[in-house]
Amino acid sequence: METSIISAEELRKMKDIDIRTVDKNQLVDLNSVVIDESRPVQERMVSFIQQIGNPYCFRVGDVAVKVVYKENGPTFQQNLEDMLMNL
Numbered sequence: 001m002e003t004s005i006i007s008a009e010e011l012r013k014m015k016d017i018d019i020r021t022v023d024k025n026q027l028v029d030l031n032s033v034v035i036d037e038s039r040p041v042q043e044r045m046v047s048f049i050q051q052i053g054n055p056y057c058f059r060v061g062d063v064a065v066k067v068v069y070k071e072n073g074p075t076f077q078q079n080l081e082d083m084l085m086n087l
Contacts, residue, residue, distance in 0.1 A: 006049065011076075014054040019066035027059035028052050035084060044084040045077070055080065 006014075033051045035044050052058050055076065056067045069076060 015056045017054065017057045017066070019057060019064055022057060022064055024059050024062070024064040027054075027057060027064055029059045029061065030065070031060065041081050041084055045080055048080065048084065 028051065030052065033048060035047060037044070039047070049055055058065055069079065074082070
């Protein structure tokens with residue numbers, strides 16, 4: 001499975017999206033994402049990003065969600081790994 005799916009520049013652009021201007025109907029619903037828990041964490045991360053499109057901005061039902069991480073907190077990758085390990 002390919003592990004380098006988006007560049008740092010693409011990730012930065014995703015992070016900078018303004019939730020107030022996004023058409024929520026164009027966002028992927030988190031409820032539609034399916035993760036194979038038997039796969040290694042790295043593969044689960046790749047699968048999640050391939051399915052969700054933008055890991056910083058997505059939809060849960062009818063609600064648009066913007067994920068923001070605090071400046072000196074865990075990285076996006078650390079948070080995603082933790083989330084996938086706990087599925």
